[in-house]
Amino acid sequence: MAERALDGLRVVEFTDELGSYCGRLLADLGAEVIKVEPPTGGRERHTPPFYRAAAPGPDTSLAFWVHNTSKKSVVLDLETEAGRVMARTLALTANVLLEDNPVGFMAARGLGFESLHAELPALVYTSITGFGQTGPHAGYAYSDIVGQAMAGVMTLAGEPADPPNMIYGQQANLSASIQAAQATLLAVLHAEAAGEGQMVDVSAQEAQSMNQETAMQQWDLQKTNRKRTGEKGALPLTLPGFGVYRARDGYLMCYVVAPAGAGFPVLVDWMRERGMAGDLDEEPYRELCQNLNFGTLTQLAKDPARAAAMIPDLEHINELLRAFFASLSATEAYEEGQRRLLLHGIVSTPRDLAENSQLRARQWFTQLEFDYLNAVLEFPGAPYRLSETPVQIGRPPRLGEHTDEVLASLAAARRRG
Amino acid sequence: MTRLPLEGLRVADFSWFGAGPIGAQTLATFGAEVVRIESEAKLDSLRIAGPFALNADGTPKSSYNVSGYFNNFNAGKLSVQLNLNLEKGQELAYRLIEKSDIFLTNFTPRVIDKWNLRYEQLAALNPKLIAAYAPMQGLEGPHRDFLGFGAVLTPVTGISHMSGFPNRPPFGVGTNYPDYVINPGHTCTAILAALRYRNRTGKGQRVELPQIESVVNALGTAVADYLANGTVQVRSANRHPLAAPHGAFPCLEDPESIGSVDRWIALACYTDLQWQRLCQVLDRQALASDPAFSTLEARKLNEDALESQMAELTSEWRAEDLMAALQAAGIPAGVVQNAQDMLDRDPHMRSRGYYQYLDHPETGRAAYDGPLAVLSATPGHHRAPAPLLGEHTLDVCQRIIGLEMDEIATLLAEGVLV
Numbered sequence: 001m002a003e004r005a006l007d008g009l010r011v012v013e014f015t016d017e018l019g020s021y022c023g024r025l026l027a028d029l030g031a032e033v034i035k036v037e038p039p040t041g042g043r044e045r046h047t048p049p050f051y052r053a054a055a056p057g058p059d060t061s062l063a064f065w066v067h068n069t070s071k072k073s074v075v076l077d078l079e080t081e082a083g084r085v086m087a088r089t090l091a092l093t094a095n096v097l098l099e100d101n102p103v104g105f106m107a108a109r110g111l112g113f114e115s116l117h118a119e120l121p122a123l124v125y126t127s128i129t130g131f132g133q134t135g136p137h138a139g140y141a142y143s144d145i146v147g148q149a150m151a152g153v154m155t156l157a158g159e160p161a162d163p164p165n166m167i168y169g170q171q172a173n174l175s176a177s178i179q180a181a182q183a184t185l186l187a188v189l190h191a192e193a194a195g196e197g198q199m200v201d202v203s204a205q206e207a208q209s210m211n212q213e214t215a216m217q218q219w220d221l222q223k224t225n226r227k228r229t230g231e232k233g234a235l236p237l238t239l240p241g242f243g244v245y246r247a248r249d250g251y252l253m254c255y256v257v258a259p260a261g262a263g264f265p266v267l268v269d270w271m272r273e274r275g276m277a278g279d280l281d282e283e284p285y286r287e288l289c290q291n292l293n294f295g296t297l298t299q300l301a302k303d304p305a306r307a308a309a310m311i312p313d314l315e316h317i318n319e320l321l322r323a324f325f326a327s328l329s330a331t332e333a334y335e336e337g338q339r340r341l342l343l344h345g346i347v348s349t350p351r352d353l354a355e356n357s358q359l360r361a362r363q364w365f366t367q368l369e370f371d372y373l374n375a376v377l378e379f380p381g382a383p384y385r386l387s388e389t390p391v392q393i394g395r396p397p398r399l400g401e402h403t404d405e406v407l408a409s410l411a412a413a414r415r416r417g
Numbered sequence: 418m419t420r421l422p423l424e425g426l427r428v429a430d431f432s433w434f435g436a437g438p439i440g441a442q443t444l445a446t447f448g449a450e451v452v453r454i455e456s457e458a459k460l461d462s463l464r465i466a467g468p469f470a471l472n473a474d475g476t477p478k479s480s481y482n483v484s485g486y487f488n489n490f491n492a493g494k495l496s497v498q499l500n501l502n503l504e505k506g507q508e509l510a511y512r513l514i515e516k517s518d519i520f521l522t523n524f525t526p527r528v529i530d531k532w533n534l535r536y537e538q539l540a541a542l543n544p545k546l547i548a549a550y551a552p553m554q555g556l557e558g559p560h561r562d563f564l565g566f567g568a569v570l571t572p573v574t575g576i577s578h579m580s581g582f583p584n585r586p587p588f589g590v591g592t593n594y595p596d597y598v599i600n601p602g603h604t605c606t607a608i609l610a611a612l613r614y615r616n617r618t619g620k621g622q623r624v625e626l627p628q629i630e631s632v633v634n635a636l637g638t639a640v641a642d643y644l645a646n647g648t649v650q651v652r653s654a655n656r657h658p659l660a661a662p663h664g665a666f667p668c669l670e671d672p673e674s675i676g677s678v679d680r681w682i683a684l685a686c687y688t689d690l691q692w693q694r695l696c697q698v699l700d701r702q703a704l705a706s707d708p709a710f711s712t713l714e715a716r717k718l719n720e721d722a723l724e725s726q727m728a729e730l731t732s733e734w735r736a737e738d739l740m741a742a743l744q745a746a747g748i749p750a751g752v753v754q755n756a757q758d759m760l761d762r763d764p765h766m767r768s769r770g771y772y773q774y775l776d777h778p779e780t781g782r783a784a785y786d787g788p789l790a791v792l793s794a795t796p797g798h799h800r801a802p803a804p805l806l807g808e809h810t811l812d813v814c815q816r817i818i819g820l821e822m823d824e825i826a827t828l829l830a831e832g833v834l835v
Contacts, residue, residue, distance in 0.1 A: 005610035066637035137765035149683030156591035168579035178602035183790035185609035198794035217485025219756035225677035350643035358560035383631035388622035
């Protein structure tokens with residue numbers, strides 16, 4: 001059996017939807033991750049969608065599954081003295097404790113950093129919260145959308161006429177978990193080299209704020225705020241070959257006028273081959289198409305009068321382009337366009353992703369056996385491939401599946417003294 | 418002072434744009450010496466993309482060294498100029514890689530081949546090397562050479578289809594989203610795991626992060642829903658299946674938010690108790706007892722009406738005041754902040770000191786995103802601002818590669834060190 005990068009690392013986690021993906025990343029890399037859960041499971045276990053062939057419940061949530069692969073689950077009721085004692089005993093067997101509870105929750109149950117660290121100085125204690133352990137908002141109630149909002153990221157997404165858009169996939173939670181995975185491993189490297197554990201304080205607001213792209217620097221350097229620009233994007237006018245196009249069965253996103261890849265004339269060649277270039281080989285369109293690039297655009301931005309005069313001609317070109325893309329399937333247009341070095345991409349639906357020929361050819365999807373459901377299900381794969389220590393994705397645990405096993409091993413360890 | 422976790426390690430950073438350099442910056446923040454290989458022959462476009470520092474008269478400065486976009490991802494690195502299109506440039510790259518612990522690139526396989534930076538070639542020089550490759554589609558496969566960067570990856574990976582309002586086309590989320598946390602964060606996670614393995618066994622390895630795989634994994638629920646159930650989910654605005662209201666609602670405009678005066682509050686109401694309290698804060702007891710909204714089930718059923726009611730009520734409030742009032746009632750709520758808030762007005766961000774301000778010879782004092790977490794015993798920090806293009810060419814050639822001054826002069830004249 002192949003060695004694993006995190007062999008021998010024990011992680012005890014007290015996480016729900018904010019920190020569970022961090023634990024998953026460590027577990028898939030080979031750490032033994034024991035998830036301590038309340039008797040009914042956390043919110044994530046009750047989050048739709050559920051596996052449809054079985055009753056909805058804590059053991060059938062797909063949202064839980066994708067963030068909790070390869071873990072063990074132990075149910076302990078931290079609202080009882082016995083549960084807290086057992087949790088503390090378990091925590092003191094760990095190299096890493098990972099938690100995402102409100103500030104003060106763990107300490108109030110005898111599971112805070114200071115108290116565990118005093119007994120186990122090499123313990124890495126990673127806390128993921130909405131706003132971090134310190135500061136005036138440390139006690140603020142958090143949920144993913146609030147994290148996305150407070151991080152300066154929502155303000156950049158959406159049509160100006162709509163409310164700012166949340167990004168799909170619990171992105172503030174996810175950013176916090178990804179930053180926490182790196183920070184935890186940094187602390188593990190230090191603990192293994194120096195024998196010194198520490199507190200790792202992750203704020204979802206800070207983690208997600210990295211996704212502001214250039215907005216932070218724009219305020220810092222130029223004292224203006226970036227705002228959301230919706231479908232039109234940052235361009236002053238609608239340009240052929242830039243933006244969203246409807247295909248026969250979906251959408252494409254085009255950046256053909258950007259300074260990379262083949263230019264607009266290559267797109268016209270393709271249209272001509274399919275008999276859909278119309279009058280683009282005639283003036284004034286021919287010359288316009290030859291020069292549809294970022295440089296021209298920059299010139300136009302400086303000359304609004306000239307730009308305005310060109311709008312009808314640009315719109316004519318765009319009409320033909322829209323008709324062209326609408327005649328192709330999204331996948332066909334994506335793959336053939338990329339073969340011609342045109343910078344564009346399919347707007348993938350979940351089905352497109354499941355059928356994506358690159359992901360399929362590389363056998364990215366994995367199979368998980370859900371014995372308790374009598375099902376073998378295909379499942380999304382790992383974010384990376386390590387040549388010597390491959391990532392292995394194991395079935396997510398049922399609620400409390402490993403309670404007996406883990407508690408028995410704790411008892412055995414205690415007997416051994 | 419405590420040793421930082423990565424002190425004594427050297428990173429040869431052959432990456433560019435966002436997804437690669439940010440991961441290497443994290444390594445620098447926690448102690449590694451990161452040498453960023455650059456060239457005017459293949460300039461990192463972020464060096465010529467705004468926002469730029471301004472002159473006193475308000476016009477943007479013009480140089481390769483004044484982009485806030487580039488600088489924010491490259492703090493604390495050394496910059497060496499090396500033309501990898503020349504054989505001598507590739508030889509010097511090899512000499513640097515021989516003396517490095519970690520190699521990182523996010524160029525396409527086509528460029529990796531051209532520059533002779535394939536893993537077998539590097540491992541032959543340095544078997545203990547951890548070599549991380551993060552091309553958009555991966556190192557093999559039918560789409561191996563497809564073009565793209567974060568802007569293309571956002572639609573291709575499903576983010577665009579799944580985000581936003583369903584009555585709008587899938588235009589994306591306003592940024593090259595996966596470039597900033599998902600891809601650099603996953604890359605760095607894998608590198609750190611490989612380092613732990615190397616510490617224990619002395620073995621290096623190849624890390625591959627196909628960006629498409631990294632991002633689709635991060636949207637796994639929607640993909641799993643199709644694979645397991647055959648359901649093709651679509652974007653559902655700002656809603657959440659377990660909460661209502663859940664979204665962003667308008668507040669009074671904020672004339673002091675320069676360039677972006679509209680103001681919104683985001684909130685999430687999961688329980689009926691939170692709903693009762695929300696109505697209390699908004700001073701609408703009648704709404705609390707309205708059976709159309711009194712249970713989560715009812716609120717989900719009547720969500721359009723609920724959202725218009727909410728928008729009407731919140732629009733009388735200053736966003737900051739409403740956030741404070743809702744938080745006092747235990748309801749998750751936050752202002753939809755802009756960058757001005759993040760840097761200057763959010764008292765919490767200021768109190769935690771997340772942003773680090775560094776003096777840069779061309780931009781002047783500028784803000785940088787700080788370490789990704791607060792580590793109590795080994796707090797990371799940026800040791801220097803972003804390097805000027807080629808600022809450390811001489812230093813790296815002498816101190817690390819071991820060249821003599823006359824050799825360096827010849828290489829400069831031959832156009833190798835540009």
